Amino acid sequence: MDLTLSIQQRQIRRMARQFAKTELAPIAKEIDEEGRFPWEAVEKMGALNFFGMQAPRRYGGAELDSISYCLVIEEISRLCASMGLMLAVHNSVVVFPLNQFGSDEQKAKFLPPLASGEKIGAFCLTEPNAGSDAMAIESTAIRDGDSYIVNANKIFVTNGGVADTLIVFVSVNPEDVKKGFSAILVERGTPGFEVGLLENNCGMRANPVTSIVLTDCRVPRTNLLGREGDGFKVAMAALDTGRIGIAAQAVGIAQGALDVSLKYAKERIQFRVPLARHQAIQMMLADMGTMVEAARLLTLKAAHVRDQGGDLSGPSAMAKLFAGRTASKVASMGVQIHGGYGYSKDYPIERYFRDARVTEIYEGTNEIQQIVIARELLKGGED
Amino acid sequence: MEIIVCIKQVVAGDRVKIDPRTYSLVRSAESSHINPFDLFALDMAVQLRKKYAGSITALTMGPKISEEVLWEALSLGADRAILLSDPRCAASDTLATSYVLGMGIRKIGRFDLILCGMRTTDGDTGQVGPQLAEELNLPHIGNVEKVEGERGLLRIERLTDGFREILEVSLPALLTVSPRRTVRLASLIEIQDAFTRCSIESWNLEDLKADPAKAGISGSGTWVEGLTPLTQEKSCVLIEGDPRQQAKSLLKKLIERNLLS
Ligand SMILES: Cc1cc2nc3c(=O)[nH]c(=O)nc-3n(C[C@H](O)[C@H](O)[C@@H](O)COP(=O)(O)OP(=O)(O)OC[C@H]3O[C@@H](n4cnc5c(N)ncnc54)[C@H](O)[C@@H]3O)c2cc1C
Numbered sequence: 001m002d003l004t005l006s007i008q009q010r011q012i013r014r015m016a017r018q019f020a021k022t023e024l025a026p027i028a029k030e031i032d033e034e035g036r037f038p039w040e041a042v043e044k045m046g047a048l049n050f051f052g053m054q055a056p057r058r059y060g061g062a063e064l065d066s067i068s069y070c071l072v073i074e075e076i077s078r079l080c081a082s083m084g085l086m087l088a089v090h091n092s093v094v095v096f097p098l099n100q101f102g103s104d105e106q107k108a109k110f111l112p113p114l115a116s117g118e119k120i121g122a123f124c125l126t127e128p129n130a131g132s133d134a135m136a137i138e139s140t141a142i143r144d145g146d147s148y149i150v151n152a153n154k155i156f157v158t159n160g161g162v163a164d165t166l167i168v169f170v171s172v173n174p175e176d177v178k179k180g181f182s183a184i185l186v187e188r189g190t191p192g193f194e195v196g197l198l199e200n201n202c203g204m205r206a207n208p209v210t211s212i213v214l215t216d217c218r219v220p221r222t223n224l225l226g227r228e229g230d231g232f233k234v235a236m237a238a239l240d241t242g243r244i245g246i247a248a249q250a251v252g253i254a255q256g257a258l259d260v261s262l263k264y265a266k267e268r269i270q271f272r273v274p275l276a277r278h279q280a281i282q283m284m285l286a287d288m289g290t291m292v293e294a295a296r297l298l299t300l301k302a303a304h305v306r307d308q309g310g311d312l313s314g315p316s317a318m319a320k321l322f323a324g325r326t327a328s329k330v331a332s333m334g335v336q337i338h339g340g341y342g343y344s345k346d347y348p349i350e351r352y353f354r355d356a357r358v359t360e361i362y363e364g365t366n367e368i369q370q371i372v373i374a375r376e377l378l379k380g381g382e383d
Numbered sequence: 384m385e386i387i388v389c390i391k392q393v394v395a396g397d398r399v400k401i402d403p404r405t406y407s408l409v410r411s412a413e414s415s416h417i418n419p420f421d422l423f424a425l426d427m428a429v430q431l432r433k434k435y436a437g438s439i440t441a442l443t444m445g446p447k448i449s450e451e452v453l454w455e456a457l458s459l460g461a462d463r464a465i466l467l468s469d470p471r472c473a474a475s476d477t478l479a480t481s482y483v484l485g486m487g488i489r490k491i492g493r494f495d496l497i498l499c500g501m502r503t504t505d506g507d508t509g510q511v512g513p514q515l516a517e518e519l520n521l522p523h524i525g526n527v528e529k530v531e532g533e534r535g536l537l538r539i540e541r542l543t544d545g546f547r548e549i550l551e552v553s554l555p556a557l558l559t560v561s562p563r564r565t566v567r568l569a570s571l572i573e574i575q576d577a578f579t580r581c582s583i584e585s586w587n588l589e590d591l592k593a594d595p596a597k598a599g600i601s602g603s604g605t606w607v608e609g610l611t612p613l614t615q616e617k618s619c620v621l622i623e624g625d626p627r628q629q630a631k632s633l634l635k636k637l638i639e640r641n642l643l644s
Pocket residue numbers: 389390391392406407408418420421442443444445474475476477478480484498499500501502503505506507508509510511512605606607
């Protein structure tokens with residue numbers, strides 16, 4: 001068992017770290033406060049291939065292994081979680097399923113502009129009455145000649161305000177949602193396509209998470225991803241992979257919270273010594289560091305399983321569950337170390353605290369991960 | 384144009400650890416990176432190759448972990464990378480470093496131009512470039528901003544004390560490159576390509592036919608006798624009172640410290 005990164009993986013991490021430090025750190029606070037999507041940084045991320053990290057070379061992707069992919073997401077999220085989210089969703093729940101389930105024509109048409117960052121992707125599953133229970137969706141796609149007429153009301157769509165290519169989950173059979181559950185590619189600008197309200201979220205505020213409303217949208221039949229009824233398969237494959245990206249994001253947020261807490265603990269003087277000299281603070285820092293490292297190892301293990309072609313569901317659910325909890329816990333301890341200043345917008349730790357929390361919610365809540373993990377454990381035979 | 388770029392692996396500013404016995408830097412892959420000044424030299428080489436064709440060889444002397452900076456150079460466009468590595472090179476001063484680099488360049492053989500950074504962020508002597516030119520008996524120009532021309536004469540621009548100096552130099556020559564330019568990052572595809580396309584050649588003193596007595600400690604004309612860390616004492620004084628009183632007491636304090644008269 002070799003737990004060291006290769007030189008190549010270290011080079012990739014170094015580059016991502018450098019990029020985050022020079023391009024994202026200076027704007028992270030401002031774009032959070034203004035709820036602004038930083039197009040200037042997005043363009044640079046495109047040039048560095050951050051939008052096609054694992055896509056095939058022939059479509060303009062970089063064909064990274066999953067460990068390198070996690071390292072990039074971690075480094076970006078460490079300084080700007082909103083951009084980490086943007087990239088994680090784009091790469092692992094849009095580009096990946098498109099490449100996995102798309103026809104050659106679909107891949108040739110949609111992948112190159114997505115991989116270059118010229119177009120941004122979104123994944124639309126959640127609806128007002130369908131969150132954890134994906135089968136409760138009410139969105140429909142009804143066959144009409146060579147087209148589907150799509151009606152959908154999707155909420156909490158990450159990248160919603162800026163996305164050009166969206167994977168939308170619908171049922172082609174309103175009588176039997178399960179049987180008709182399907183994924184279809186919808187392009188921004190199709191008549192009937194509307195970006196709805198911006199979600200007023202407490203964190204991830206530089207990401208335009210919105211609702212997407214499709215009203216009698218005519219979408220070519222050739223935009224169906226996989227076959228009719230394949231939607232569940234597509235969604236689950238995307239989410240098994242996506243959860244590794246979210247776990248990496250959570251590790252990055254936790255590491256970032258630890259970074260700023262270490263810095264603060266060395267600077268702030270109370271009782272004539274820096275906080276870091278108080279043993280109670282040291283113990284908090286020790287626990288934070290240990291949790292971050294454990295979450296990182298679990299995440300990289302899941303990435304490794306993915307690269308080896310193993311069964312992902314259990315490892316990725318465990319990584320996401322543990323890393324999400326770690327991010328929340330570590331950010332919360334970070335606030336504690338900062339005292340009153342941790343509750344103030346003058347220090348970055350409050351942003352980590354707000355950003356961390358949602359990693360326990362999206363791409364499957366903690367409870368949904370627990371259901372997946374328990375199912376995997378219970379189905380295992382005895383050794 | 385055949386260009387050699389000399390690159391050093393330096394220890395990150397906030398991670399400097401000094402061996403208490405030998406006073407030499409303790410290096411690890413995690414705490415080291417490419418000398419930022421060498422990125423400017425590499426960037427100039429890439430621009431020259433774009434214009435005049437040819438190839439770029441990245442050259443470093445250092446321990447095995449210095450390979451990392453060569454990979455970075457390959458990702459950023461170098462065609463070939465050579466590591467000069469031998470335990471007997473440890474603790475080389477600038478003279479010994481220049482000798483070993485010179486022997487490496489002699490083994491490479493054909494070249495038109497050698498580019499170095501102006502200085503490094505750890506040793507920071509700025510001597511290796513000029514010393515290497517002496518070692519190889521080449522003309523040398525420092526702090527270069529712009530280079531034009533290919534065969535025979537190069538036209539060089541550099542800024543010195545408010546003047547723009549235009550110089551001509553015959554090839555082969557050695558230049559140290561001014562840091563006044565922006566450097567770019569290698570993209571993921573460039574990094575991936577470097578690792579599929581390239582490998583790193585490693586040469587020891589035997590390969591170089593170099594004299595071990597001129598390398599490392601034995602080849603060094605200087606050595607570090609002692610090293611004392613400097614600590615900067617900072618303190619914060621809060622000035623109380625209404626704005627008028629505050630301004631008054633600030634003025635008084637500045638005068639007391641001879642900062643204003
Ligand atoms: C604490 C300390 C004190 C030192 N004091 C002295 C001293 O007093 N006198 C002395 O001679 N040395 C000294 N050294 C050693 C010296 O700093 C380096 O070991 C020497 O090899 C390179 O010098 P530099 O880093 O100053 O490079 P510079 O001369 O500043 O580098 C200029 C350029 O030369 C090239 N270059 C430099 N080193 C290499 C390399 N290894 N491989 C490829 N290209 C390279 C790069 O292009 C670089 O940009 C000291 C080292 C330490 C750690």
